[in-house]
Amino acid sequence: MFNYFSKFFYIKIYFSLAFIVLNSNLSIADAHSTFKQVEATGRSILIEGDINTSRKRALEDALYIAALTGGANIDGFSAIKSNTVINDQSIIKATNRVIDFKILSESQNKDFLTIKISAIVGNELANRNCKKRPLNITLLKGIYDVHSSVPSKLARYTPLWYKKIYEIVPKLPNVNSIDNQNKSLNELKKSNINSSFNYSALTTGLSKIQAGDYSLVPAISLSSISGSNSFVNNYLIQLELNIFRGPEFKLVSKKTYDLKIRYQLDSKFQFIKSISTLDINSIDKEVYNHLFLNISNFLNELNCQPLEGV
Structure with a gap:
């Protein structure tokens, strides 16, 4: 008798689990059927x-x-x-x-x-x-800025993080990039308007932006945060991405992405400051992941923009 009820109990559990799994799959299918x-x-x-x-x-x-x-x-x-x-x-x-x-x-x-x-x-x-299509992007000169209150160790890494932007974009799938980080947006605009400047642009290798192509102008800044917690020195890394379309350089999207860094305890004692300071390599890795994720998402959104009209 015990074996009979035991078998019945396990059979009941089996069908209950199967029912739950089936309903879960249906729910997932409904969630993605948009x-x-x-x-x-x-x-x-x-x-x-x-x-x-x-x-x-x-x-x-x-x-x-x-x-x-x-x-x-x-x-x-x-x-x-x-x-x-x-x-x-x-x-x-x-x-x-x-x-x-x-x-x-x-x-x-x-x-x-x-x-x-x-x-x-x-x-x-x-x-x-969204269907991913190849994006032709010209990387133009951006800016980086460091507030005077930022510790020297963090400040020295800011230009390195700025350069990482130009290393990340070519690595992304469906992106064909042209590195023109030594040329500004204004220089490119002049090359499309002033014919005499066009000759200069040709001799210096300034690329021509075609219809449907994009231009990316990045910016990165590092500043201190004065928050409610006075015992911790917090700093803010702000990534700004500006993307323009075509030879008219129409601004398509402009977004900023913030990353808060809890760097060290605020203390008058140098020993406490030293032992509480985060490892710069850990911060560097965190910033790189922040840059890679948000640049990737930012460019993916170009493939999902709504129709502009006919």
Whole structure:
């Protein structure tokens, strides 16, 4: 009898575990299934003699409706006018974005132009599945800055960390880089405008930025942090990345990434300062990981930018 109940008990546990695993897999699949195909129709007033503007506005309307089909957030507020009339204001924001679309049909009558599209929409989790394309990036001269309150040992490492940026970018997958760290953004802009400067640029090897290519201008700074904990000397490493697109050098993205370093105890006794100071090699490794991770994420976001319009 005991063996019978024992076998029954283990069989029950086995099927329970199998059920849990199956449900977990289904949940994971649902969590990653972030795309949805929808159809949407947009309309715009037909502008006589300017069909392209009407077509663009109708397409924008269709794309907005497609994004809303995937989900929306409604924010709003109420205001009371002088005669106690309540005025409600609401803002509708799509929680999804259009990943891709194609135009199914276009029609027009006397007053309106109508465009019907089929679109793929997805939420922010879809960024993980963005198709990676080769990025042509020219690395330009940036800057590094060290505050006067920073200890000399940390200060000496700042230009080394700055140079690490130019070593990290070429190592990243899908990145074709040109090292022009001795040339500034202003020099490159002049080479595209001033024809006489172009000759000088050719003789000095200044590269030409093509349409669709990018230019990266980095910056790194190191400063002290005056926090609530007066017993510890904290320092802040701030990485700034500026990326521009095309020969017009349109700023596409600008982001900063902070890393806090607890360097040593603040004490009047040199012995306590010495034994509490972090190993510079450990700090160097931590900073490198910080740079590599955030530069990689920053450039990956270029592959996941929303559509800019047609």
